[in-house]
Amino acid sequence: MNTIRIAAPRTAKRGEIIELRALIRHPMESGFRRGASGEVIARDIIVAFECLYDGEPVFRAKFFPAVAANPFLTFHTVATESGRLEFRWTDQHGAVFSDAADLTVET
Amino acid sequence: MKRGCLAVALLLLSACGDAAPDPDRADLDPNAVVSGYAFLTPETQAQQDDDFLNPGxxxxxxxxxxxxxxxxxxxxxxxxxxxxxxxxxxxxxxxxxxxxxxxxxxxxxxxxxxxxxxxxxxxxxxxxxxxxxxxxxxxxxLSRGMPVSVQLDDRLRPYYEQGRDYFFTRRGQLNLACHHCHDRNWGRSLRGDTISQGHANGFPTYRLEWQTLGSLHRRFRDCDTGVRAEPMSLASEEYLALELYLAVRGAGLAVEAPAVRP
Incomplete structure (x- = not known):
């Protein structure tokens, strides 16, 4: 169960710059640490994030082992049309975690 | 003569028993009680203040x-x-x-x-x-902002004394008690950190060092390990008693859970 928290405005004026924030529960295990008995703890990280605005990518990020656990992102986009904002994380095994928020654009 | 001896012995006993508090075991001044929040950097305070930024x-x-x-x-x-x-x-x-x-x-x-x-x-x-x-x-x-308020009664008292004893007992290779850092040296530096008073009002807490949320007992184990003592197990009677002592010691502090700590 990957808990996701998203902060996005519900409404915005056309052309307004909106702030989007996204937080996901993930250990981001770097692969460089060792356990209590000396064994290497296998790497387990999210490798990619993207935010789709009505299916079109407006923000992309690549993650690496140095990124802290429970990665948090803040970014901006311009409100153009009413639509759905989808937030998608992909881990190194190809598993996808996602959540979405609906934005209403007022003219 | 015999009766006189007994009276002297009783006097001595009562003197050790309660009359003179041990100066090496003085509790934290209740007027000086301050949450660990006060010792955070402004950045970490901001992370705790914003419910969205707070990973807890x-x-x-x-x-x-x-x-x-x-x-x-x-x-x-x-x-x-x-x-x-x-x-x-x-x-x-x-x-x-x-x-x-x-x-x-x-x-x-x-x-x-x-x-x-x-x-x-x-x-x-x-x-x-x-x-x-x-x-x-x-x-x-659900209790955020409310004051910590555990009322001691006859049933809690023995646990309180047990917890207090744990707090003041030197342990580990470094031979330190909780008291030495958190009563006598709070506000001063220990390597990169500022020593807090060691209150429990923010637990469970998101610790940046852990990169995850953890319980008060996990924190106790860290402290015990830090002085190179054998840590107790989670939910052990010793740690529960210590938790009780800390709740009374930090009475009146606002609950901050889930707090963010370094």
Missing amino acids: FLWVDRGAKLFRSGEAVSASCASCHGAGGRPLEGVAARYPRIDEATGKLTNLEGRINVCRTRHQAAKPLAHEGEDLLALSAYVAS
């Missing part, structure tokens, strides 16, 4: 979900504690306390497990597991 809320969210959902075989927590039931606001500020059924000291995590076994026909959750952390973070968050 990942567990609060998850705990709220678990609270409402229950399991296949049992009722949810919300079916007792929901609308019209026993609300849980302020409850965390009054723990640890005596469990009426067993007569033993129990903390919030212990009480959640008591509820599960006694009322929900469910198995107790593992300490430091994600589910128990989530539920305790959620329930503790």
Whole structure:
């Protein structure tokens, strides 16, 4: 169960710059640490994030082992049309975690 | 003559017993009590102040979900504690306390497990597991801003003394007691950190060092390991008693759970 928290405005004026924030529960295990008995703890990280605005990518990020656990992102986009904002994380095994928020654009 | 000896012996006994408090075991001045929040950098304070930036809320969210959902075989927590039931606001500020059924000291995590076994026909959750952390973070968050207020009574008193004794007892290769850092040297530096007074009002806490949420007992184990002592087990009687001592010692501090700490 990957808990996701998203902060996005519900409404915005056309052309307004909106702030989007996204937080996901993930250990981001770097692969460089060792356990209590000396064994290497296998790497387990999210490798990619993207935010789709009505299916079109407006923000992309690549993650690496140095990124802290429970990665948090803040970014901006311009409100153009009413639509759905989808937030998608992909881990190194190809598993996808996602959540979405609906934005209403007022003219 | 014999009677005289006895009287002198009794006098001596009472002198050791309670009359003169040991100056090496002086409690923290209640007027000087200040939350660990005060020792954070402005950046970490900002992270705790914003409920979205605070990663502890990942567990609060998850705990709220678990609270409402229950399991296949049992009722949810919300079916007792929901609308019209026993609300849980302020409850965390009054723990640890005596469990009426067993007569033993129990903390919030212990009480959640008591509820599960006694009322929900469910198995107790593992300490430091994600589910128990989530539920305790959620329930503790319902008391945010309320003052820690554990009232000592005759049944709690022996546990309080046990916890106080733990706090003042030197242990480990470094031969330090909790008291040496958190009563005598708070506000000063220990390597890169500022030593706090060691209060429990922010637990469960998101520690940046852990990169995850953890319980007060996990923190105790860290401190014990830090002075190179053998740590006690989670939910052990020693740690429960210490938790009680800290609750009384930090009385009046606002509950901050889930707090963010370095």
